[in-house]
Amino acid sequence: MEKTSYKRLESLDVLRGFDLFCLILCEATFYLLRDAINAPWFNKVMWNFSHVSWEGFSPWDLIMPLFMFMAGVSIPFALSRYKTESNKWLVYRRIGKRVLLLWIFGMMCQGNLLALDPNHIYLYSNTLQSIAMGYLIAAVLFLNFRTSTQVVVTVILLLAYWAAMQFITVDGFGGGDYTRDGNLAEWVDRVVLGRFRHFAEIENGVVLFSKGYRYTWVLSSLNFGVTVLTGLFAGEILKSGLSPKKKYQYLFGIGMIMVILGWLWNFQMPVIKHIWTSSMVLVSSGYCFLLMGLFYYWIDYKGYFKNNTWLKVFGMNSIVAYMLADVANFRCIGASLFHGLEQYLGAYYPVLIGLSNFIVIYIILWILYKHKIFLKV
Known part of the structure; x- marks a missing residue:
């Protein structure tokens, strides 16, 4: 923990807070509200807060890429002073520490590390670990190469993933197959992670993979790096000497071009978040x-919502917010306070308990914010 006093990019803190706010509040209440309302019209609304089953992209599918993207935006602000140093051992140690901590936190959130059951410890299965891999790739490139070289490497990584998925065939996987059970990234995860893949079980000495789990991580790490690198490029624009007007114009222009190129690429390589396809990265x-x-x-150009404290509470302690939402459970507090309301609220009672969990998390983050205590990983 440490107290920060340096000037920060306000819009980045608020955008990060917006991302975490959506993640924590929606997961705590919206799905419970859907079950309580149980109406076709609300199910249509919930499309915006649900992942697509395979191909395609919904607003909710942006939560994870945005988190990774913002990790990249912060790199030029945090690491620029190290670029000219001949001995980068100290910064590499800092990067390694961050990667290790994010990896452990990821296992705590989704890898069942806290269960202390060796049969259910999974190595690579969480957003924080994808950020760790992407950050490692982007940070090393940023410290050692010019922006032009970083762009070239980014394109190479995108095309390398595409070429591998399109042209490599192993054991019936790959060769341009982008289905759930036939894509190359699925095969790589099964071979590399084996029984340490999420939800994998061992029966009679044989590893059995979950039929419903088709997120991939190992080969997809190439494009995790690309996602963080795109954020790095946005950060370099924001840190540059360009006028504020030019900065947001560049961000809008590049964003539009990438979205168009990604959806055009979708005709050949489908936009699939589960396996982090190159077209999905562009989109x-x-x-x-x-x-x-x-x-x-x-926020930074017009000066509106600059003091948007309720979002900065999440954004300036984003890892704490993510960990509290995934590891801690404060629903017992709501259940103790509002137990008598269950008979009156019926199906809406779980919504109240979920909302109380969110409020407790917010109060913890607000206390940290008011005391200027921010967790740095």
Whole structure:
């Protein structure tokens, strides 16, 4: 923990807070509200707060890429002073520490590390770990190469993932197959992670993979790096000497181009978040550029909502917020306070308990914010 006093990019803090606010509040209440309302019209609304089953992209699918994108935006602000140093051992140690901590936190959130059951410890299965991999790739490139080289490497990573998925065939997987059970990234995860893949079980010495779990991580790490790199490029624009007007114009322009290119690529390589296809990276990063441009325009350029404390409470302690939402459970507090209302609220009672959990998390984050205590990983 440490107290910060340096000037921060206000729009980045608010956008990060918006991302975490949506994640925590929606997961705590909206799905419970859907069950309580149980109406076709609300199910249509819930499309905006649900992941697509395979191909395509919904607003909710942007939550994870946006989190990764913003990790990239912060890199030029945090690491620029290290670029000219001949001995980068200290900064590499800092990067390694961050990657390790994010990896452990990811296992705590989704890898069942806290269950202390060796049969259910999974190595690579969480958003924080994808951020760790993407951050490692982007940070090393930022410290050692010019922006032009970073762009070239970004394109190479996108095309390398596409070429592997399109042309490599192993054991009936790959060769341009982008289905749930036939894509190359699925095969790589099964081979590399084996029984340490999320939801994998061992029966009679044989690893059985969950039929419903088709998120991939190992080969997809190439494009995790690209997602964070696109954020890095946005950060370099925001940190540059360009006029504020030029900055948001560049963000909007690049965002539109990426979205168009991504959806055009969708005709050949489907936009699939589960396996982090290259077309999905362009689409999602394009939307992230547009959101970053919008928030920069309103907050840093126009000065509106600059003191938007309720979102900065989430944004300036984003890892704490994510960990509290995934690891801690404060519903017992709501259940103790509102137990007598269950008979009156019926199906809406779980919504109240979920909302109380969200409020407790917010209070914890608000206390940290008011005391200027921010967790740095």
